[in-house]
Amino acid sequence: MNRKLRFGMIGGGRGAFIGAVHRLAASMDGQAELVAGAFSSDAARSKASGADLFLDPARVYGSYREMAKAEAKMPASRRLDFVVIVTPNHQHFPPAKLFLESGFNVVCDKPATFNLAEAKQLRAVVRKAGKIFVLTHNYTGNAMVKQARDLVRSGALGPIRKVVAEYPQGWLSTFLEKTGQKQAGWRTDPKRSGAAGCIGDIGTHAENLARYITGLHIDSLCADLTTFVKGRKLDDDGNILVRFKGGAKGVIHCSQISVGDENALNIRVYGTKAAIEWHQEHPNELIVKFPNQPRQIWRRGNGYVGPNAARFTRIPAGHPEAYLEAFGNIYRGAFAAIAAEVAGKKGPKQPDFPTINDGVEGMAFIETVVKSSKLGAKWVKFPKV
Numbered sequence: 001m002n003r004k005l006r007f008g009m010i011g012g013g014r015g016a017f018i019g020a021v022h023r024l025a026a027s028m029d030g031q032a033e034l035v036a037g038a039f040s041s042d043a044a045r046s047k048a049s050g051a052d053l054f055l056d057p058a059r060v061y062g063s064y065r066e067m068a069k070a071e072a073k074m075p076a077s078r079r080l081d082f083v084v085i086v087t088p089n090h091q092h093f094p095p096a097k098l099f100l101e102s103g104f105n106v107v108c109d110k111p112a113t114f115n116l117a118e119a120k121q122l123r124a125v126v127r128k129a130g131k132i133f134v135l136t137h138n139y140t141g142n143a144m145v146k147q148a149r150d151l152v153r154s155g156a157l158g159p160i161r162k163v164v165a166e167y168p169q170g171w172l173s174t175f176l177e178k179t180g181q182k183q184a185g186w187r188t189d190p191k192r193s194g195a196a197g198c199i200g201d202i203g204t205h206a207e208n209l210a211r212y213i214t215g216l217h218i219d220s221l222c223a224d225l226t227t228f229v230k231g232r233k234l235d236d237d238g239n240i241l242v243r244f245k246g247g248a249k250g251v252i253h254c255s256q257i258s259v260g261d262e263n264a265l266n267i268r269v270y271g272t273k274a275a276i277e278w279h280q281e282h283p284n285e286l287i288v289k290f291p292n293q294p295r296q297i298w299r300r301g302n303g304y305v306g307p308n309a310a311r312f313t314r315i316p317a318g319h320p321e322a323y324l325e326a327f328g329n330i331y332r333g334a335f336a337a338i339a340a341e342v343a344g345k346k347g348p349k350q351p352d353f354p355t356i357n358d359g360v361e362g363m364a365f366i367e368t369v370v371k372s373s374k375l376g377a378k379w380v381k382f383p384k385v
Contacts, residue, residue, distance in 0.1 A: 006081050008038075008059075009022070014045060016086065022086055028324070029328065036059035036060070046060060068098050092118075093114060106133050106134070108134070116360070119359050120360060123360050134330070135362075139280060141333075151274075151276055161248055163248060163267070164268045165250070166264070173257040174229065189234075198234070203254035205265060223368075223380075226238070283300075299317060301317030333353040337351050365382075367383075
């Protein structure tokens with residue numbers, strides 16, 4: 001294409017965290033520009049947010065429905081190429097469905113929908129519309145996560161025996177939602193978050209990271225969810241035993257009451273010949289371990305990393321890349337597919353970004369975990385999705 005992609009945003013107005021992250025990530029490579037939005041369900045707040053971003057007031061809307069109707073009538077020279085949905089979970093499905101059916105590509109924050117039934121319905125909509133749907137499991141955008149994936153997929157670790165994925169946080173160790181804190185409020189509200197709290201918010205990241213790196217899919221699981229903070233309506237801690245298809249075993253642990261932890265997402269993958277370990281708080285390093293030699297620390301930006309890690313490395317070694325760059329890498333991969341769709345061409349055969357299929361599997365993970373825990377931590381078969 002000989003121009004920037006044009007996008008609109010749903011949600012992400014004044015006071016929102018993730019909307020600003022998406023705007024930074026989408027602008028990182030200079031390939032896209034924000035031109036429209038419905039930034040809040042409150043029309044005045046949406047207008048004010050649009051003014052903050054110096055947008056044309058005529059393209060700042062009071063609702064996503066109004067936005068979809070107006071933007072669909074735009075001439076090709078001004079029409080949106082995609083929309084970004086950064087609302088709480090219960091507001092993912094309706095705008096995603098409407099914009100896909102109106103002919104727009106969609107980028108959506110995770111989890112994909114409010115429940116599994118919606119995710120399956122949305123997958124059918126994506127397929128029928130023939131549009132691109134991107135789910136921002138942003139941690140898979142890290143260069144050394146891609147290096148870990150390549151090592152596993154190349155057979156360097158041998159057959160995989162065990163996977164341990166953890167995501168401990170401590171920010172909800174008190175009844176924070178009672179204070180009116182916005183992020184705590186919707187994440188702990190079953191009407192807005194869905195059937196799970198901690199599991200839906202960060203447990204899905206741990207599961208997705210394990211699946212992305214290893215290619216393994218869950219066969220069955222045994223989950224124990226706990227709500228430690230009195231008065232809270234959803235889980236704030238989860239411990240899950242996993243049996244993967246093919247015989248590997250796993251542990252997925254997530255917690256938002258782990259006092260002192262910030263965003264300590266990490267993964268360890270153990271094969272018969274070697275193992276790897278990656279920590280989100282030290283994202284530029286990948287630890288590679290062997291049974292008969294010292295462990296190695298591979299660092300992003302060096303000549304010994306593989307082509308996939310190199311392709312998603314933005315700056316020279318020693319200059320840290322982290323959360324925002326990983327988010328930007330998701331958008332970089334998405335833009336290639338969206339630009340091809342807009343131009344009527346075929347996109348990448350194997351796009352390196354999460355899709356609606358990841359969204360469906362993530363929602364199946366949430367519902368299976370909740371089911372197992374409600375049954376008293378019974379082993380439950382993972383559904384066919």
